[in-house]
Amino acid sequence: MSAGRSCEVVIGVLALQGDVREHLAALRAAGAEPVTVRRPAELADVDGLVVPGGESTTMATLADRFGLLGPLREAVRAGLPVYGSCAGMIMLADRVLDAPADQRTVGGLDVVVRRNAFGRQVDSFETEVEVEGVPGGPVHAVFIRAPWVEEVGPGVEVLGRVVGGPADGKIVAVRQGRLVATSFHPELTGDSRVHAMFVEVVRATRARDLSSDGAGVGAGSEGRVS
């Protein structure tokens, strides 16, 4: 990770509500420069974005009211790398089950996500999950009223599944080009490897954008299917 210092990237954390502080710390530990994003102008200054854990209905309501939903959708379409954990995964999903009828999301990730899929808070749990692209053994994963991915589109890679228990085999980590999402909260464990993987996505994106003379940001190749 130390080699990446030469390519310092600025990664925003959507700071409308949720465990923003933990994501800022995890990004810093992974070698990025983290900043909070609450306004459209702040979104324009970042190389990548994290949508944190929290309440997805609250985030969507606030994003809508403060004129962020449109710019967020536009940024995803234009190829901004985004990582969403838990509520962040819901915000990135194109389709959400068990949500209020009018719940809006940013979208872009061609998946069907089920909200609160593992149950209520008494069913929240921690376990180990192998995540593809994250070296060094399984990630200790904390699931809090977590969603899971019920269906993935053709352009979506499954990075991790729950092993054992009643939810055996459920998809809990995915990637589609520059979009990464996990059902669980790596930011709560002090292990920044998932964030390091995302920082690498941001670095690679930035390097590619710089070398392509800004001639389009390559959104077309990212496989937005729906």
Place this chain on the structure above:
Amino acid sequence: MAQNAPSTPDLPSTPDLPSGTGTDRVKRGMAEQLKGGVIMDVVTAEQAKIAEDAGAVAVMALERVPADIRAQGGIARMSDPDMIESIIAAVSIPVMAKARIGHFVEAQVLQALGVDYIDESEVLTPADEAHHIVKTDFTVPFVCGATDLGEALRRISEGAAMIRSKGEAGTGNVVEATRHMRALRRGIMTLGNLDETELFVAAKELRAPHDLVVEVALTGKLPVVLFTAGGIATPADAAMMMQLGAEGVFVGSGIFKSGDPAQRAAAIVQATTFFDDPAVVAKVSRGLGEPMVGINVSTLPESERYATRGW
């Protein structure tokens, strides 16, 4: 704090980190997800829906809001399970509910109903004059009120996974919440300036476990999320509490005892997110209609002060 995790679901365990349900990390982590948000008291499914639409991060299901408990008197208890279930069914956000201080069976019932967080609350009539609930015995997490650092740390040692200032609920008067937030902050800052020897004395004076006192001294914060509660009635109240170090806000009577609950609820949510931006707080404070009628706390007789309940 050893946590006996119940057996569901059956998951592989690792030697170093705990797995399963009901762990400290899962309980405290839940509160971390609520940060920057507003938790609203509701007494019906319709109110819960209004709260969710306004952007509440959770609702507190209870039979009477504190202002009505004050006005009507009598013994205030856990809510009717039917009413709690109807609220759980109505919204997708977390549902909290209150148990009386020390009433561990009310807590068992609430856990069985599937509430997401239990508030062991001084707003209800205490069921035990010496003991709080042993919260480590439960899978569901607890939030407890505190007036100062010692009280907060005693609750955390009993297993509270979240702390809120007590304030003086049902008054619409923020003065007590201010007092408690300042006391908590001052307590935390003071510990940071003490040496190892002095921390033993501090633990004795705070009547709190030494290990928690040392942890606060080292980290400069509580080991769990700190919200504010008790008398918040306006967007500016909420923003002030956030500037005083609260990580989120409980609003009780302030919303549904006001003239236009939906608009006030949305305004308090927005002021909590943009607590450090007076232009936003000003904008959302316009045209909210009548706030709840307040009570001057200094004229309240001692027996009617909820903040003195709990020990």
